[in-house]
Amino acid sequence: MIKVENLSFSFPQKELYTNISFTLEAGQHCAFIGTSGSGKSTLIDMLMDPERYLFDGKLEIDPDCTIGYVSQFPELDNTKEPTVFEYIGERFIQIQHDIQSICAEMETSTDLEPLLEKYQLALDALEAMGGDDFESHIHKQLNLANLMKRRDTKVADLSGGEFKLIQVMKEMLNRPDLMIMDEPDVFLDFDNLNALKKLINAHKGMLLVVTHNRYLLNHCFNKIIHLENREIQEFDGRYIEYNxxxxxxxxxxxxxxxxxxxxxxxxxxxxxxxxxxxxxxxxxxxxxxxxxxxxxxxxxxxRRIKAPFVDIKQPAIRFGMDHEMEDATVVKVTNYRVAFDELLLDHVNFEIKSTDKVAIIGSNGTGKTTLLRDIYKNNQDAIEINPDAKVAYLSQIQGEMLTDSNTILEEFIDAGFKTYDEVRAYLSNYGFEGEIVNQKIASLSGGEKNMLQLAKISASQANVLLLDEPTSHLDTYTQIALEKAIADYKGAILMISHDFYSVVNGMDYVLIIDDKTIRKMKMKKFKQMIYASHFDRDYLETEQKKRAVEMKIELALKDTNFELAKGLVDELEELIKLL
CATH class of the missing domain: 1.10.287 (Helix Hairpins)
Incomplete structure (x- = not known):
């Protein structure tokens, strides 16, 4: 269906691809991975509209290939107020309306030939979408995503996560030959993420999905395309097998x-x-x-072997702090309440100690971000911040903490760095080197912007970190580096996250939003709850064994004990077969 051969492309300030080649064929569910800023979104744009780009090499797309697209940042037309069913079935409803109009016109027209041609074209389009079964197809998708109850809800009343799922359904039901999705998982809660997994796995067509979500990567794809250091590597198989x-x-x-x-x-x-x-x-x-x-x-x-896909440099994320606080309460919330059009949270009470690492967990639209932002602003009687606490905040709305019109260098001068050389030296640890530091922040990818936020937080030397979806848009290598930084940090963290791995690998306990209030849950119980609803019964135990073997392999490699490492690899292979 799609063939890319020896493709090279550069922006004036950055070379993106050097003689890359890959193919996409019918039936493949392909994950498109790579570090932030490597050019994944640009390559997707190129596939969708090759005429916009001046590139070397070949990009061959079957002329009959139709392409559907789910954007990283979906937008709703606010001039319309469709229900969920009307939004998903917009094209189907329009074709039905066209057929009715043609039939009405045929009753009074004397020139039937052009009308018969239009009528046949409309019938063909309807048949291509599944014909009169289209309504049942919509219901099947809604049931699969557990959203049937929202069928007649106005789309404007959906949460962000629900709207993303509705957009995915709409594109899937249009039956394109190739469906491209750019980070469809960003900000989805656990239930919506599981619904997205079901939609992907039930889809019969060809998929190309940019994602860094380890849950989806491990459970949804039979082909991997990895873009790194201007090169591409293809792998037929699951992500876990690729690793x-x-x-x-x-x-x-x-x-x-x-x-x-x-x-x-x-x-x-x-x-x-x-x-x-x-x-x-x-x-x-x-x-x-x-x-x-x-x-x-x-x-x-x-002849030294260069392996751009094997030894990828992780950013050196480190959270330090000016001063530690010995066994003190740093954040106290008492009878907190928040309401907009409806009551979101009420009678919320909790406190965070100086070394606590806590995740706030809840469905999309339940008030988590509002709570975290209110703690950061510290302007409510219900919220008390220790006067010795120095608080840093990472926002999921990146424009809150970054100025798009700044260059990267200017952003960090504004943050208190003295010289450009000092900024350059500091940011090299976070993967920002060379001319990229002169780019406007507006031109950066979502992952690069989140990386800049992490760099600013690290430089602040705060002893309390408020992190709202810190892993969103981050590649898997940076996610793992962030987990290590969180584990090494000696201060307090309050984090909103729907990334299961980041929560279970770094947090001490969770605060669960339940029935418009918050209750504390031990990590062991949280793991059991998630595994019971999203994984097979033995998955947790097997995953833990896999992780333990991987750590042993890392230690063996540090000691250059290759025989031990190879023996452990055989053990790891058997565990992977069970996952």
């Missing part, structure tokens, strides 16, 4: 690198000895031997 393949390659490359390093060190010793001899013996044969050894060393350097 396993990368781990095997990593072990092989590290073992080879150690052997090559030893060979180069031996060669260095020989070269040094030959140079010493050459200082007191000018024999020509000695000089030729030295030159030959130097050329051999250069060849060794040149």
């Amino acid at each position: 396993f393949s990368l781990l095997q390659t990593k072990i092989e490359l590290q073992e080879l690198a150690v052997a090559e390093q030893e060979e180069m060190e031996r060669n260095d010793t020989i070269i040094n000895n030959l140079r010493v001899i050459a200082t007191y013996n000018s024999d020509a044969s000695r000089g030729r031997a030295l030159k030959a050894r130097v050329r051999f060393q250069e060849r060794l350097e040149a």
